[in-house]
Structures are given as C-alpha cells and as structure tokens.
Amino acid sequence: MNAVAKTYQKGEIPGLIAIRASACKGCDACQRYCPTGAITGSFGATHGIDVDLCLSCGQCLISCPFDAVYETDDAVDQVIANLRDKSVSVVGIIAPAVRVAIGEEFGMKTGSLVTGKLYGSMKKAGFEILDNNFAADLTIMEEGSELISRARHAVFGEKSAHGEPIGPLPQLTSCCPAWVRYVETQCPALIPHLSSAKSPQQMAGTVAKTYGTKVWNKPASQIFTVGIMPCTAKKFEASRPEFTSAYEFNKKQNRETGPAYPDVDVVLTTRDLARLFKKMKIDLAKEADYSPDILFAEYSGAGTIFGNTGGVMEAAVRTAYAVLTGEELANVEFKPVRGLKGVKSASVTLKDAKYGKDVTINLAVVHDMARNIKPIVDDVLAGKSPYHFIEVMNCPAGCINGGGQPIDKSGSSWVEAIRPLFAWK
Amino acid sequence: MSHDKMILKHPLSVRMFHYFLILSFLPLAVTGVLLYFKPLSDAAMHLTMQIHAAAGVALTIACASFFFLAYDRVVLFIKRVFSVSLADLKWFAVLGGYPQKLILRKKVPVPPMGKYNSGQKLFGIFVLIGGSLLILSGWILWGFPHAMPRGFVSLMGDVHLIAGIVLTLFLCVHLFLGVYMFDDFKAMILHGKIPYEEAREMSSLWVRKEVIPISENKC
Structure with missing residues (x-):
C-alpha cells in the first residue's frame, strides 16, 4: 500500500x-x-x-x-465472531451473482443456481437473510424514476417535485463501485451524470438498519450488516464515509445516541463466504433448500438480472415503460442489451402518458471497462454522446464475473476473440 | 582408410543451426536465470525480459528453419537419439568412462557407440522434447497469458521453468564436455571434421556401419 x-x-x-x-x-x-x-x-x-x-x-x-x-481485506473471522454473539443480528445481504457461483466452491457444476442451499447454509451459520435482489428492485425504481425525471426535464422542461436540481443526460448508472470510483478519479466532470441512486448493497444496508430494526426487534447498533458480493470493490464502497444514512436517519428519529455506524459493516466476497462456510463446517452442496418467510427475500426478475451486463438497463427500461405509459410491459425481455459485445446500444420509443407524446430514449450498455469505456466517456465529456442512459459495469460480462467470484482455472476473463498481445514495453 | 584422414561429422547445415543455438540459447539461459531470481532494477529486469523474448524468437526461427530446410537431418537426429540398446545401459553403468578418465586417470572398457554416445543421446532427447516445450510454453506465456485458461497458463509457467532448469543444467555439462572433447568442439565450431582415429575410438559403430570413404561414394 x-x-x-x-x-x-x-x-x-x-x-x-x-x-x-x-x-x-x-x-x-x-x-x-x-x-x-x-x-x-x-x-x-x-x-x-x-x-x-x-x-x-x-x-x-x-x-x-x-x-x-x-x-x-479479510472480514471472515470478524463475521464469525459476530455470528457467535447472540446479542447481534448478523444480516447477510446476498447479491444476485453469488447464488450462481458459490456452488463451484463446493464441487458443484459451474453455473449451478443454489439460492435455496445458500439460504439454508446462511441460516445454519446464523445469518438473517436480506436478499440483495430485494434492494436491487428498490434501486431500479429509484434509478428508473430518476431517468424519467431527467428525460422529462430535458424534453418538456419539467421541474423536480421538491425543487432540487435535476442531473443532466446521459444518466450513468451508479451501482458498480469500480465505475463510480473511475468517474471520481479519472473524469470527475461526469459526476453530475451519475445516477444519485445508491447501489443495491448500500440501500440494503440502510433498510436493514432502519426498517430492519422492527423486523429483528433490535436497535441498529446490534444489527451487523454483511454484504455478500461477487465484487472486491464493494468492500471499498462499504467503507465510504458518506454511507451512514441509517445512522443519520435513526438519529433524526431520536432512536440513536451512540457512535456512528456504517450502513454496511463489512463485505464478504463469494470466495470469502465459501471460506466462512468451510470454517464453520457447513457444506453448501449438502444443505437442504430453505426459503425464508420474510419480505426481504421477495423480489422481481428485474433485481435478479442485475448481475449481468445489460441487466440494470433491461430492468430500468421495464420500470420506465411502466411509469411512462402507465401499463405493464407484455414481454419483459429486452434482448438488444443482452450478450457480450463490448458496447451494446438500442433505442426505445415510449409513449409518455402524462404529456401524450412519444419519447425516444437511446441506451448504451458498456462492460469490460478496460477495453470499452474510453470512447464512451470521451463522447459524453465532449457533449457528443448520442445516448440518454448508459449502463456501465467494470468487469467483463458484469458482476457475474466480478473480482470476488470463485476463480475458475479453466477460464479467463477475456471475452473478446483470442488474440496475441506480445508484451514489450 | 588412411589414419591421418579427417571425416565429416557435422555438415554445414548442422553447424549453422548450432551457431544459431549458441546465439539464442545462451542468452536465453542467462536471462532466464535472472528472470527467475529478479536481482536487478526495474529497468534492468525489463531489458532482461526483452532480451529473453528476442532470443526466444531467434531460437524459434532457427529451429523452424532447420526443421524445414534440413528435414533429413532432423529425421536422422531423432532416429539416432531414440535408438536405445543394452549398450546404452552399459555405457551409463560406467558413465562413458569419463569420471574414471577425469578423476582417476584410468581407462575402463566402454561399449561401442554410434555417432552419438548414450549421454549425448539422452541430451538430444532432452533438447528435443525440452526445447519444444520451452518454445511452445514461451510463446503462450509471452503472447497469450491473458486469453488462455488460467490453469493452463500456470501449467505452462511450470513447464517453462522445469524445462529451462533441466536444459540449463544440461548446457553446463555440454559446455564442459564440449571443450573437453576439443576435436569435436573444433569440428562443430569450425570445419565439421574430426580425426578418423578419434571417431573410430569414440564412435566405433558409426564409423563401421555408416562412414564410407569418399572414393566409394558414388554420388
């Protein structure tokens, strides 16, 4: 360091x-x-x-x-210590990409969907469950509504309901912490373009330490939130000092007099969680399926697809469609933003029921930032971007291939055609 | 055949290939050791790696050229190094008589050998297999470490290291014995020929079965 x-x-x-x-x-x-x-x-x-x-x-x-x-950074032992402390409710916030990867660590076939076994293993370890898909639904409602607000502001000059400034187009997604740090450190002029919605992890942490106090009947200071993510950058995100919304809220409600606490206390990667289970002698592959009877484990398909490149965009389009037209989308699949092409783009024309006019939104989806982000960013900085909404995920293919996922020795993160790059400099 | 005659052991194509091997493998071995231990500064290690890569390209070109331009020699070489008999076991039992000669100044009976003795044949097998593995793994490690399966690249790293160590150790022995057998050294470096008497002693089977006087050569 x-x-x-x-x-x-x-x-x-x-x-x-x-x-x-x-x-x-x-x-x-x-x-x-x-x-x-x-x-x-x-x-x-x-x-x-x-x-x-x-x-x-x-x-x-x-x-x-x-x-x-x-x-x-390794929080496995800290989480185990909290799990053993019966006065603390340890809330596991499980990201969508974790459930299709953690099985590999227990000898299961690559890509096995093990939601039930994961819930069961977490329950056995002593976690309370807050599925991050639930929070992803919250994020997409916020992010989708924000897009509509920005679009209506740009097209119809609509002001915000509470008088606060409305960000410019294109709106950039904000749920990938590596991308957010890229904007902050490489091109800070784009910060106003970032969606003001927090990532699902941070929304989940806030919900757990506010609404969750009633669910688990504990003060927020005795709720220990653990992000379980496919991503190493989520550890960094959780450590950001501005993410103490639950503490601020609880203080305003006169429910908090103690020292400040973060919305998300620690983050475990998928690899970390597998290690935790192994330390606690839990074999996920042998666990029975479990389905928690809790609101925090309810979610839509929109939250589920967050972990793939294009997933946030597809979910946002569904939300925007419903809000703008006042109708539910008949076919929820939006295929132009799927697949592993470095930059995918599409246009959708939606009828804005409020203004009675058609609105065309140009969308772009970018992943594998190392190869694809520069021209997109340059266009936005130059004011030449044709897009109104851009989803960016740092990792090739999205969170599913995040830096915290199990390491597959039979593959690599390279998603382009195999081509040699003979190093010299 | 007259006793003061010289016989051709290393034809021009082989000598040329050997020159290219000297020019490429020696720098590869030296830079390989440096790359393993990393004792130098960032800039010096970078230069070391560049020399290693450039020498690797030279080695590949030399091997490919020899393979295509002197294919008959390659076939002969492979045939010779892989022809194993009981005599090879006997040769290894006395290590070709070299330790006795070098340390005890004593001459012990050694089984008759072909063009290459058993030690040279073993060296040839290692050079053939180890060299091929080194070249293949070297290209993968240089050009594709990002795009190949991670476990495979890691395996190639191990293969490259092990083959490199083995061939570098063999090289040390080869250099010592090459200079010790000075007539053979001169033949490989200069004119390709060794004295008939020495050939009859060191490679008696080769002389008896394969070497023919020029006067009898109808070609």
Missing part, C-alpha cells in the same frame, strides 16, 4: 488489491484487465499497484495465472 494515498477519503480502504512480489513473473497478464493502468512495473519486472489509480475491481486478481494478486 502507498504510504500516502491521495485519492481516498478518510475511512476508505486504500490498497485493497496487492501483488505478492515473490509470485509475480512480470508477464503483464494483469495489465490487460486493468481499466486505469494502475499496474506498475515493466514487462519482466515485479509488478505493483498504484493505489491511487486502483479501482479495487479485482480483475487482475482473478486473471493472474500465477496467483500473485491477493486481497488485503
């Missing part, structure tokens, strides 16, 4: 990803995946990471063939 990290707020985790010099062969594989050129060291020399440029996305970690890249 750098002695002086300049691009972090107080409290944030700097240097989440590091390189073990003894294992690094200087092959440059990691550099191919880094969206910001944060990997230092010439071809052949031991590599390092420029903490200030690093987005904590972990793509270098899951792509290094020699296991030289590692995470410096």
Whole structure:
C-alpha cells in the first residue's frame, strides 16, 4: 500500500488489491484487465499497484495465472465472531451473482443456481437473510424514476417535485463501485451524470438498519450488516464515509445516541463466504433448500438480472415503460442489451402518458471497462454522446464475473476473440 | 582408410543451426536465470525480459528453419537419439568412462557407440522434447497469458521453468564436455571434421556401419 494515498477519503480502504512480489513473473497478464493502468512495473519486472489509480475491481486478481494478486481485506473471522454473539443480528445481504457461483466452491457444476442451499447454509451459520435482489428492485425504481425525471426535464422542461436540481443526460448508472470510483478519479466532470441512486448493497444496508430494526426487534447498533458480493470493490464502497444514512436517519428519529455506524459493516466476497462456510463446517452442496418467510427475500426478475451486463438497463427500461405509459410491459425481455459485445446500444420509443407524446430514449450498455469505456466517456465529456442512459459495469460480462467470484482455472476473463498481445514495453 | 584422414561429422547445415543455438540459447539461459531470481532494477529486469523474448524468437526461427530446410537431418537426429540398446545401459553403468578418465586417470572398457554416445543421446532427447516445450510454453506465456485458461497458463509457467532448469543444467555439462572433447568442439565450431582415429575410438559403430570413404561414394 502507498504510504500516502491521495485519492481516498478518510475511512476508505486504500490498497485493497496487492501483488505478492515473490509470485509475480512480470508477464503483464494483469495489465490487460486493468481499466486505469494502475499496474506498475515493466514487462519482466515485479509488478505493483498504484493505489491511487486502483479501482479495487479485482480483475487482475482473478486473471493472474500465477496467483500473485491477493486481497488485503479479510472480514471472515470478524463475521464469525459476530455470528457467535447472540446479542447481534448478523444480516447477510446476498447479491444476485453469488447464488450462481458459490456452488463451484463446493464441487458443484459451474453455473449451478443454489439460492435455496445458500439460504439454508446462511441460516445454519446464523445469518438473517436480506436478499440483495430485494434492494436491487428498490434501486431500479429509484434509478428508473430518476431517468424519467431527467428525460422529462430535458424534453418538456419539467421541474423536480421538491425543487432540487435535476442531473443532466446521459444518466450513468451508479451501482458498480469500480465505475463510480473511475468517474471520481479519472473524469470527475461526469459526476453530475451519475445516477444519485445508491447501489443495491448500500440501500440494503440502510433498510436493514432502519426498517430492519422492527423486523429483528433490535436497535441498529446490534444489527451487523454483511454484504455478500461477487465484487472486491464493494468492500471499498462499504467503507465510504458518506454511507451512514441509517445512522443519520435513526438519529433524526431520536432512536440513536451512540457512535456512528456504517450502513454496511463489512463485505464478504463469494470466495470469502465459501471460506466462512468451510470454517464453520457447513457444506453448501449438502444443505437442504430453505426459503425464508420474510419480505426481504421477495423480489422481481428485474433485481435478479442485475448481475449481468445489460441487466440494470433491461430492468430500468421495464420500470420506465411502466411509469411512462402507465401499463405493464407484455414481454419483459429486452434482448438488444443482452450478450457480450463490448458496447451494446438500442433505442426505445415510449409513449409518455402524462404529456401524450412519444419519447425516444437511446441506451448504451458498456462492460469490460478496460477495453470499452474510453470512447464512451470521451463522447459524453465532449457533449457528443448520442445516448440518454448508459449502463456501465467494470468487469467483463458484469458482476457475474466480478473480482470476488470463485476463480475458475479453466477460464479467463477475456471475452473478446483470442488474440496475441506480445508484451514489450 | 588412411589414419591421418579427417571425416565429416557435422555438415554445414548442422553447424549453422548450432551457431544459431549458441546465439539464442545462451542468452536465453542467462536471462532466464535472472528472470527467475529478479536481482536487478526495474529497468534492468525489463531489458532482461526483452532480451529473453528476442532470443526466444531467434531460437524459434532457427529451429523452424532447420526443421524445414534440413528435414533429413532432423529425421536422422531423432532416429539416432531414440535408438536405445543394452549398450546404452552399459555405457551409463560406467558413465562413458569419463569420471574414471577425469578423476582417476584410468581407462575402463566402454561399449561401442554410434555417432552419438548414450549421454549425448539422452541430451538430444532432452533438447528435443525440452526445447519444444520451452518454445511452445514461451510463446503462450509471452503472447497469450491473458486469453488462455488460467490453469493452463500456470501449467505452462511450470513447464517453462522445469524445462529451462533441466536444459540449463544440461548446457553446463555440454559446455564442459564440449571443450573437453576439443576435436569435436573444433569440428562443430569450425570445419565439421574430426580425426578418423578419434571417431573410430569414440564412435566405433558409426564409423563401421555408416562412414564410407569418399572414393566409394558414388554420388
């Protein structure tokens, strides 16, 4: 870790990803995946990471063939200690991409959907369950409504209901923490374009420590929220000092007099959760399916598809359709934004029932930021972007291939055609 | 055949290939050791890797050229190094008589050998297989570490390391014995020929079965 990290707020985790010099062969594989050129060291020399440029996305970690890249933050033992403390309710916030990946860590077939077994294993470990799909539904309602608000403002000059400023178009998604940090550190002029909606993880943490106090009948200070994510950057996101909304709310409600607490206390990656289960002698593959009878485990298909590239956009279009037209979409599948093409674009024309006019929205979906984001960002900065709404996910294919997912030795994160890149410089 | 005659052991194509091997494999071995231990600065390690990659390309071109331009020699070489007999076991039992000669100054009976002795045949097998693995794994590690399955690239890393260590160790022995057998050294580096008497002693089977006087060569 750098002695002086300049691009972090107080409290944030700097240097989440590091390189073990003894294992690094200087092959440059990691550099191919880094969206910001944060990997230092010439071809052949031991590599390092420029903490200030690093987005904590972990793509270098899951792509290094020699296991030289590692995470410096490990909350597994802290979570186990809280699980053993009966005065604390430990809330596991399970991201959609975790349930289709964690089975691999227990010898199950790649891609097995193990929602029931995951719930069962978490219950056995002592977690309360808050499915992040539930929070993703909240996010998409916020983000979809915000898009409509920005579009109506741009087309019809509509003002916001409460008088606050309305952000410009194109609206950029804000649920990928690596992307948000990219905007903040590489192109801060785009910050107003970012959706003001928090990510599902952060919404879930806030809900758990506000509404959840009634569900679990505990004060927020005794609710320990654990993001269970496919993503290493979510650890960074949870550490951001501005994410204390639950504390602020509870304080205003005179329900809080103690010290401030974060909305999400710690984050475990999919790999971390598998390690936690193994430490607690829980074999997920052998667990029976379990279905918790709780509102926090209810969700729509919109939240479910968040983990794939195009998923947020597809969910947003469904929401926008329903809000603008006042009708439910007959066919909820929006295929132009699916698939692994680096940048996907589409146009949708919707009838705005409020104004009685057709509104055409140009959409773009970007993933694999290391290869695809630069021209999109340059166009927005130059005011030449043809799009009104752009979904960005840092990792190739989206969260499903996040830096915190199980490492599949039979694959790589490369989603383009196989082509040689002979390192020299 | 006259006793002061020289016989051709290494034809021009083989000598040329050997020159290219010297020019490419020696830098590869030296830079390979440096890359493993990483004792130098960032800039120096970078230069080391560039030399390693450039020498690797040179080695690949040399091997491919020899394979296509002197295919008959490649076939002969493969046939010779893979022809194993009981005599090879006997040769290894006394290690070709070299330790006795070098340490005890004593001459022990050694089984008759072909063009290559058993040690050279073993070296040839390692060079053939190890060299092919080194070249293949080297290209993958250089050009495709990002796009190949992670476990496969890791395996290629191990293969490259092990083959590199084995061939570098063999190289040390080869260099020592190459200089020790000075007539053979001169033949490979200069004119390709060794004295008939030495060939009859060191490679008696080859001389008896394969070497023919030029006067008898009808071609």
